[in-house]
Amino acid sequence: MNLKPRHLYGFAFVIVAFFNMTAYPQQLPHSFARPHEVAVTHLHLDLQVDFDARRLVGAATLTVDRRTDASRLFLDTNGLDIAKVATVHGTELAWELGQEVAKLGRPLAIELPAAGDQVVISYSSRPTAEAVQWLTPAQTTDKQHPFLFTQSQAILARTWVPCQDTPAVRMTYSAKIQVPPQLLAVMSASNPQVKTATGIYHFEMKQPIPSYLLALAVGDLEFHQLGSRSGVYAEPSVVKKAVWELQDTERMIAAAETLYGPYRWERYDVIFLPSSFPFGGMENPRLTFATPTILAGDRSLVALIAHELAHSWSGNLVTNATWNDFWLNEGFTVYFEQRIMEAIYGRDYAEMLARLTLDGLLDEIKDLKARDTWLKLDLANRNPDDGMTAIAYDKGYFFLRMLEEKVGRETWDAFLRTYFETFAFQSMTTEGFLKYLDEHLKVEVDVRAWVYSPGLPDNCPVVETEELARVAAAAAAFLGGKSPAEISEAFQTKDWTTHHWNHFLRSFKGGLTIDQMTRLDAEFKFTASGNSEITHDWLLLVIGAGYEPGMQKLEAFLTGQGRRKFLKPLYEALAKTDTGLVVAKRIYEQARPGYHAVSTQTIDTILGLNDDDK
C-alpha cells in the first residue's frame, strides 16, 4: 500500500492507547513474544520509505506456526502506529496493544483467524523510531541525497517492524521496498546491485534469522565487486577507497571457511554507512553494515571486517538465546576474528591485537560492577545494551583461548567445527553450551569459574608480544627524557602499525604535560592523524593534559562521526571536570542531532541529560 494515511494512524493509536491497557506478563527476557504457543516463521514486508514524513509506511505479513491451541499471537512493538490487522483475504482481526513497559515498548496481541496461518498488519513507524536513523543530505558524505539506515540489535527491530523481537525466534523474510527513484535500497538479504527506474526493490532472506538481524539501508549507493561472492556498497565518493581497503575480504572468507566450515549465506557484501553509524560494524547477514571510520587508507583497521564476517558463524548461525548469553555471540566472534587475522597477517600481528584487547579488558573490569563481569549476564529489567561491554567480547575471547591452550588447537578446532554444524540456525543458551562442552571436550579446568564469577580467573592466558614490549620501552624512554626524534630513530617508528601507536599512546595513562604533548605532536603529528583509532587515543591525552592545539580536532572528531566506541570514552573524560563538562555539553548540543539513538542514549547518561531514564 502506497498511501500515507498517517493522520489516521495517529488517531487509531490514541483510541487504542486510551481503551486498551492490558498488562501482559513477559514470558521471555526483553520480549512479550510467546513462541512456544505461536511462533512467527516468515515475515513479508511491504514498505514505502517516506523521507519527508520520516516514516516507513505499509504492511507486515506474518506467517505463524501454531504450536498449541493458543488463539492469540503476541508480538513486540515500540512506538509503531498500527492501523489495521487482517487476514490475507482482508477480514479484520481483533487486536490490542498492551501496557507500555519501559525500554520494551508494548505487546501487540492479535486474535488469530480460525483457519489460515497468516496475518497482515498495516502500520507505520514513527519519526522517532530508535532503530531508524534518517539523515539529511548534509549528514551524508556526498551531501546530495538523504540516507536512511536501521540498527535493530538489541531490541530495536520492534521500533520499525512488528515482530517477535527475541533472539530465541528465527524466521525467513522477504520484502518489497519503495524508495525515491534516485536511491538504492539494500537489506540483510539478497540485494540489488544497480538502481531501478521505479525505486521498487525486492528482497529475500531464505535462511532463518532472528529479528535483531533485520536491516535496511537506503541512499545514493554504488556497488563494486570485490571477488566472486563479495562486494562493497557505499556513497559514490567513498566506494573506491572502500574497495581498496577491503582487498583482503575474499582471503578472509576463505580463511574462515578453512577454520569453521562452509559459509552458509551465499554472498558476503559490506556497506559503508555515513559516519553517524553508532557501531564499528553490524553483522547483518549477507551485508555487514560498517562505519567509514575504519577506512584508514592503509588497511590497518580491517580486523573489524574479520569480526563481522566471523559473525556469519558465531551469532548469525548459532545465536545467543537471550541477551544474557551475549558472550556466546561476541566472545566466539572475537576469538574467530583473532584466528582469521592470524591466518592472513601472521601470529605476531594477531598477538598485538590480543595484547591490546587484554589491556582494554583489564581497564574496563575496574570500572564495572562485579556482577557485570560474569560472562553470563543478568540484564533483567535493564536495557540489553548495558551488556555491550568488554566482558562479552574480550573476557569471552580469553575464556575460549584458554580452552584452546588447554586442549590444543587441533582438538579445539574440531570441537568448534562440530559445534557450529550441530547447532546451525539454532539459538543457544550459556547452559546449553556448557553442557555440550562437558560432553564433548575433556578439559581439566573449572570452566564455570569463568562464566559465573567476576573478573578474570588466574588461568587467563598471558599475552606477551616482543613488538609491543619494544613500544612500551619507547614510551618509557620518552618519559625518561629521550626526545621524540631520538625515539623515532632508536625504535624505527616509521615502520609502526596502528597497533604500535595505540599501545604507545596508551602507555601514557598517567597523563602528560603540555610540554610533552607539544613535543610528541611536533614529531609524530598526532593531531593531524587521519586514523580514527590513533586519533581517539591521542584525544584522550589531549583532554587529560588540556592541550589546547588538540581541542579543535576533538570538536571535529566528536561532531564528525557517531561511533559510540569513540564517543563514550571522550565524553566521559571531558565530564570528569567542571570545565570539561561545559565543553562537552556545548559540543554535544551541536553533535547530538547527527548521532543515532544508540549513541545518544549513552551520551545523555554520561552528561546527566536523561532525567526520565527511558
Ligand SMILES: [Zn+2]
Ligand atoms: Zn560483534
